[in-house]
Amino acid sequence: MFLKFYNLREQPFGTTPNPRFLYPSVVHREALASLICGIESNLGFAALVAEPGMGKTTLLFHVLTRLKNSARTAFLFETQCSSQSLLRYLLAELCVPTTDPDPVVLHEKFKQVLCEESRMGRRVVVIIDEAQNLDAKVLETVRLLSDFETPEAKLLHIILVGQPQFAKQLGCPKMSQLLQRIPMMNFLRPLEPREVTEYVDHRLRVAGYSGPQLFTTSALERIVELSDGVPRKINRICFNALSLGCALATKQIERSQIDEVGTDLDLGLLLNNVKASHPVSVGAAVSIPDVPPKAGETPTAGIGQVGNVTRTENVIPQSTHAAPETIGRVVATTEDARRIQRCMFP
Known part of the structure; x- marks a missing residue:
């Protein structure tokens, strides 16, 4: 848990509607x-x-x-x-x-x-x-x-x-x-870019943080882009960013970590949509179209190409960066699996 690592008294970006955290x-x-x-x-x-x-x-x-x-x-x-x-x-x-x-x-x-x-x-x-x-x-x-x-x-x-x-x-x-x-x-409308920065700082201070700026200016700018100013999305991004920062033992959250969190959350959204429309038993082998293994490699079971995914409003932030029209990411590596797990089970 990152509370001790970042000297926080309580969870600053939780999902419960605590009125003390109202920005x-x-x-x-x-x-x-x-x-x-x-x-x-x-x-x-x-x-x-x-x-x-x-x-x-x-x-x-x-x-x-x-x-x-x-x-x-x-x-x-x-x-x-x-x-x-x-x-x-x-x-x-x-x-x-x-x-x-x-x-x-x-x-x-x-x-x-x-x-x-x-x-x-x-x-x-x-x-x-x-x-x-x-x-x-x-x-x-x-x-x-x-x-x-x-x-x-x-x-x-x-x-x-x-x-x-x-x-x-x-x-x-x-x-x-x-x-x-x-x-x-x-x-109620989404927060303005300046308000997003103030929102993050406000919740950190209420949670007991008193150190130097925890999210770099560049990281905050990326949060603005990814969250669209929606408080619930901001909370999800920041929670996952702090979890990642703690795992990496970094005392300040950089833009690159926000980028990684944004990718993680997008993959989680895709996985949820795929699971909803095509349920798969745990451990079942799934064919991966158009992604043949390299010579000498053993094929890895995973989630195949995801096409025509309809994005819906969700508590999971939707990234606005590098999103090709046809989504064809294959979740097959250990690192991808870990990212998915962080996203779905913070």
């Missing part, structure tokens, strides 16, 4: 301010839209941290459900026991929670993640939940969080009533 980019600051303002102003609804890996969940956990002493909160992740299931899920997240499946009873229990919290001067804030998975009936249930109010204020604040297709869903005519109730729509 305050311009768009993240604006979205955070908008969400908090909407809650404090009792607007009832807000929406946050972004591509996967943009830091939505980390931002929302930061919001929950800000609200822990002033609101009762629920964070719903599983959104492929019916209206009744959503109500039971919501009550469970609010620690309200339920046994009666009757929707009327569930609504009444939820209303009691809202009124009780209102009497205590506390808000109830519900965050619904992956909102693009909610069907029209469930979204209508969500809209009706926002009807709970007093003459003075809304009793419930709902934050709908989703990918860009959710914004398109809201634009449909049948969603007009819900859209009219959302006064704030926030969008």
Whole structure:
């Protein structure tokens, strides 16, 4: 593990959405301010839209941290459900026991929670993640939940969080009533090149690093190119770069190491795609077309030529360097196998 080697207290580029590591980019600051303002102003609804890996969940956990002493909160992740299931899920997240499946009873229990919290001067804030998975009936249930109010204020604040297709869903005519109730729509975009550098430094400092610049300027420039400014991609690149640097006993990460990591991650993406479309048993021999062994060599079993691979959005960064139209890399050497292993099992 590279934590001790680089004098780090904790993992700086982990996959968990730790709010302490939130980097305050311009768009993240604006979205955070908008969400908090909407809650404090009792607007009832807000929406946050972004591509996967943009830091939505980390931002929302930061919001929950800000609200822990002033609101009762629920964070719903599983959104492929019916209206009744959503109500039971919501009550469970609010620690309200339920046994009666009757929707009327569930609504009444939820209303009691809202009124009780209102009497205590506390808000109830519900965050619904992956909102693009909610069907029209469930979204209508969500809209009706926002009807709970007093003459003075809304009793419930709902934050709908989703990918860009959710914004398109809201634009449909049948969603007009819900859209009219959302006064704030926030969008997260990729980090600017300067922000990528600051993001890397920020996470290292939060993790306890206090030494000289760990990634060279050239290495950071390469991270900008490979990551497209997407935080999740930056984390994957940096995690693998630190793992490689530790293995090589280098105290500073160079551009060449970022290049190698980029190649490793691209190979991992290809391998995942091949495994998904052409499952192969472990240890099985696979024919390698158009790559005959040299004279005197023993053919090595491996993964054959990969063609027509469709790249999809993935947590694995996609390299923008030296990518030929026809991908024909053969994974057959021990070094390639090690690189694949580092990529898939960091």
